[in-house]
Amino acid sequence: AQSVTQLDSQVPVFEEAPVELRCNYSSSVSVYLFWYVQYPNQGLQLLLKYLSGSTLVKGINGFEAEFNKSQTSFHLRKPSVHISDTAEYFCAVDNNAGNMLTFGGGTRLMVKP
Amino acid sequence: GAGVSQTPSNKVTEKGKYVELRCDPISGHTALYWYRQSLGQGPEFLIYFQGTGAADDSGLPNDRFFAVRPEGSVSTLKIQRTERGDSAVYLCASSFLAGDSYEQYFGPGTRLTVT
Numbered sequence: 374a375q376s377v378t379q380l381d382s383q384v385p386v387f388e389e390a391p392v393e394l395r396c397n398y399s400s401s402v403s404v405y406l407f408w409y410v411q412y413p414n415q416g417l418q419l420l421l422k423y424l425s426g427s428t429l430v431k432g433i434n435g436f437e438a439e440f441n442k443s444q445t446s447f448h449l450r451k452p453s454v455h456i457s458d459t460a461e462y463f464c465a466v467d468n469n470a471g472n473m474l475t476f477g478g479g480t481r482l483m484v485k486p
Numbered sequence: 487g488a489g490v491s492q493t494p495s496n497k498v499t500e501k502g503k504y505v506e507l508r509c510d511p512i513s514g515h516t517a518l519y520w521y522r523q524s525l526g527q528g529p530e531f532l533i534y535f536q537g538t539g540a541a542d543d544s545g546l547p548n549d550r551f552f553a554v555r556p557e558g559s560v561s562t563l564k565i566q567r568t569e570r571g572d573s574a575v576y577l578c579a580s581s582f583l584a585g586d587s588y589e590q591y592f593g594p595g596t597r598l599t600v601t
Contacts, residue, residue, distance in 0.1 A: 416490065416577065417590035463528050472542055472584045476528030
């Protein structure tokens with residue numbers, strides 16, 4: 374079984390500041406990791422994913438994440454946020470068979486002007 | 487092209503009633519997933535279809551929940567004898583094939599409120 378912990382339920386940040394959203398996972402097998410974004414009243418949208426290879430993954434909208442196997446982390450970062458980045462962000466891990474995702478509790482990113 | 491659609495967008499029902507939630511996946515996607523998102527939490531897996539058959543229904547909470555996908559496209563999630571604890575947003579996702587390389591595309595969800 375696996376689990377995902379998002380350490381911060383809310384992250385307030387000023388526009389153009391950098392941000393890091395933290396994600397830790399536990400699993401007894403090798404995993405694949407994902408970050409999704411959910412804007413109000415919309416479905417989840419994939420930001421980026423780590424399957425293998427380079428541990429630094431770049432996604433859409435200027436986001437990137439780094440897979441750290443020793444720390445079992447997959448933190449999401451953006452060097453300069455915009456008001457439009459205000460949304461709920463979910464970290465997820467697959468079950469190594471590619472047919473279900475286990476999500477963390479989400480982090481609400483609030484970008485202030 | 488069209489994304490995953492879900493109907494209705496909102497459903498209010500009384501405790502004990504039966505409800506059906508519908509999901510229209512992206513055309514050509516063979517894999518379909520149902521998740522449930524309770525207030526303030528991340529989505530939780532319910533069931534996954536590959537084609538017409540339920541390949542994994544381990545996330546269904548009890549036998550009041552059932553889902554079908556008779557023609558390998560549209561899916562219906564059915565909840566009998568609804569309880570207040572069933573109130574949540576029910577999300578549907580589809581992918582071209584099941585597997586990590588194939589992105590799951592999510593619909594906007596159906597918000598179910600049981601009074």
